[in-house]
Amino acid sequence: MPYRSFEEYNMQVTDDVKDRYKHIISDLGENPDREGLLKTPERAAKAMQFLTQGYHQDPEEILRSAMFKESYDEMVIVKDIEVYSLCEHHILPFFGKAHIAYIPNGYIVGLSKLPRIVDVFARRLQVQERLTEQILDCINDTLRPQGVAVVIEASHMCMMMRGVQKQNSITTTSGFRGQFEKIETRNEFLKLIAPNR
Numbered sequence: 480m481p482y483r484s485f486e487e488y489n490m491q492v493t494d495d496v497k498d499r500y501k502h503i504i505s506d507l508g509e510n511p512d513r514e515g516l517l518k519t520p521e522r523a524a525k526a527m528q529f530l531t532q533g534y535h536q537d538p539e540e541i542l543r544s545a546m547f548k549e550s551y552d553e554m555v556i557v558k559d560i561e562v563y564s565l566c567e568h569h570i571l572p573f574f575g576k577a578h579i580a581y582i583p584n585g586y587i588v589g590l591s592k593l594p595r596i597v598d599v600f601a602r603r604l605q606v607q608e609r610l611t612e613q614i615l616d617c618i619n620d621t622l623r624p625q626g627v628a629v630v631i632e633a634s635h636m637c638m639m640m641r642g643v644q645k646q647n648s649i650t651t652t653s654g655f656r657g658q659f660e661k662i663e664t665r666n667e668f669l670k671l672i673a674p675n676r
């Protein structure tokens with residue numbers, strides 16, 4: 480389950496990470512004992528646990544918990560799913576949208592479960608390519624649909640705030656399995672997720 484309140488955080492991890500953040504703040508030239516920063520190490524420790532909680536969640540179980548026998552066999556698309564993740568190279572955010580489609584093969588899945596598994600994989604240290612593949616494989620292996628497609632469009636803070644400092648570049652990654660490997664099916668999906676539809 481996602482964290483609902485700070486009381487549910489692992490106290491040992493919070494204490495360890497808090498201690499390290501205090502040192503980081505001081506190493507960076509700030510005074511961790513000034514009033515405004517007193518609670519910062521603990522807040523940061525909890526924020527980081529929230530943002531990496533995906534390591535403790537089972538995405539296949541989430542999908543399996545809401546699979547329903549159904550004969551519908553047209554494309555199902557959930558688009559514009561907000562994604563917030565952390566790049567594994569700099570531990571800085573990357574964020575954007577995921578678009579997911581599948582063609583059922585006897586079973587449909589509860590719609591909310593698709594954004595839920597996006598969150599599970601996004602709340603880990605990631606690269607956008609692997610995030611895309613993991614969502615794709617999870618749906619493919621669990622639901623065993625006729626086909627599945629995932630597109631992610633994201634902006635990377637490590638390319639915006641630092642490094643190359645490009646504010647408007649967007650990275651698109653995609654993956655297709657089964658029926659979506661056919662060009663007509665893939666094009667239908669891409670047309671349906673195009674902006675302003």
Ligand SMILES: Nc1nc2c(ncn2[C@@H]2O[C@H](COP(=O)(O)OP(=O)(O)OP(=O)(O)O)[C@@H](O)[C@H]2O)c(=O)[nH]1
Pocket residue numbers: 566567568605606607608635637638641642643
């Ligand atoms: N492929 C991929 N690269 C990423 C992702 N997130 C960050 N990166 C890149 O990871 C690379 C790490 O390269 P390095 O040269 O080791 O790191 P760096 O010196 O900080 O690189 P610059 O960002 O170019 O300053 C950079 O090119 C980042 O843009 C991602 O999701 N996918």
Ligand SMILES: [Zn+2]
Pocket residue numbers: 566567568569570571635637638
């Ligand atoms: Zn980065």
